[in-house]
Amino acid sequence: xxxxxxxxRHLIKEKRETATLKCYPIPRHxxxxxxxxxxxxxxxxxxxxxxxxxxxxxxxxxxxxAQQFSDYHSELNMSxxxxxxxxxxxxxxxxxxSVSTGELFFGEGSRLTVL
Amino acid sequence: DAKTTQPTSMDCAEGRAANLPCNHSTIxxxxxxxxYRQIHSQGPQYIIHGLKNNETNxxxxxxxxxxxxxxxLILPHATLRDTAVYYCIVRGPTINAGNNRKLIWGLGTSLAxxx
Numbered sequence: 001x002x003x004x005x006x007x008x009r010h011l012i013k014e015k016r017e018t019a020t021l022k023c024y025p026i027p028r029h030x031x032x033x034x035x036x037x038x039x040x041x042x043x044x045x046x047x048x049x050x051x052x053x054x055x056x057x058x059x060x061x062x063x064x065x066a067q068q069f070s071d072y073h074s075e076l077n078m079s080x081x082x083x084x085x086x087x088x089x090x091x092x093x094x095x096x097x098s099v100s101t102g103e104l105f106f107g108e109g110s111r112l113t114v115l
Numbered sequence: 116d117a118k119t120t121q122p123t124s125m126d127c128a129e130g131r132a133a134n135l136p137c138n139h140s141t142i143x144x145x146x147x148x149x150x151y152r153q154i155h156s157q158g159p160q161y162i163i164h165g166l167k168n169n170e171t172n173x174x175x176x177x178x179x180x181x182x183x184x185x186x187x188l189i190l191p192h193a194t195l196r197d198t199a200v201y202y203c204i205v206r207g208p209t210i211n212a213g214n215n216r217k218l219i220w221g222l223g224t225s226l227a228x229x230x
Binding site for chain 1: 149153156157159160161164181202206217218219220221222223224
């Protein structure tokens with residue numbers, strides 16, 4: 001079965017540079033979520049999109065932005081990168097609530113290292 | 116969403132049952148209990164969820180106390196591949212499509228399955 005696809009899997013950037021992460025949800029899933037997981041920490045919710053509109057916002061820095069496109073893939077844009085942005089970034093998707101039991105399906109993550 | 120409390124770490128012998136407890140004493144009547152796990156640096160994986168009845172699937176069983184203030188995830192025959200951090204998460208129902216479906220992660224239980 002198709003899973004959530006994230007790219008790139010690994011990314012190395014310098015401070016103050018910009019990075020873009022991409023997420024391709026499972027087909028027919030209508031909601032995409034972004035999470036950030038620092039070393040030794042639990043996943044922190046950043047932002048979510050439902051049917052291409054932002055549906056919820058968590059602890060996403062102002063330097064970050066995200067959107068969901070017409071084909072339902074999503075991109076997380078991070079600018080003015082800081083050392084503290086080094087983390088695993090997970091994308092998840094979920095099915096429409098009419099058929100969903102509420103679980104989120106996660107991708108394997110994108111590891112960002114800021115030097 | 117209700118807060119959960121889990122032991123920081125647990126050990127289990129391979130082939131034996133692993134019983135992971137979770138306290139959620141402030142759970143409200145319409146909140147579900149979800150269990151996810153995260154194998155080192157991989158994307159979180161959904162295991163099981165329930166409202167008030169005990170649940171079983173191919174991965175695990177979920178036992179919820181009658182007052183719903185605590186639950187136990189049971190892995191009936193733990194294997195080395197079950198070594199992971201297990202998260203117990205309480206969340207309300209998916210009332211409207213796209214709303215309130217994010218998961219708020221707490222401190223999970225690091226389960227070590229030993230040969």
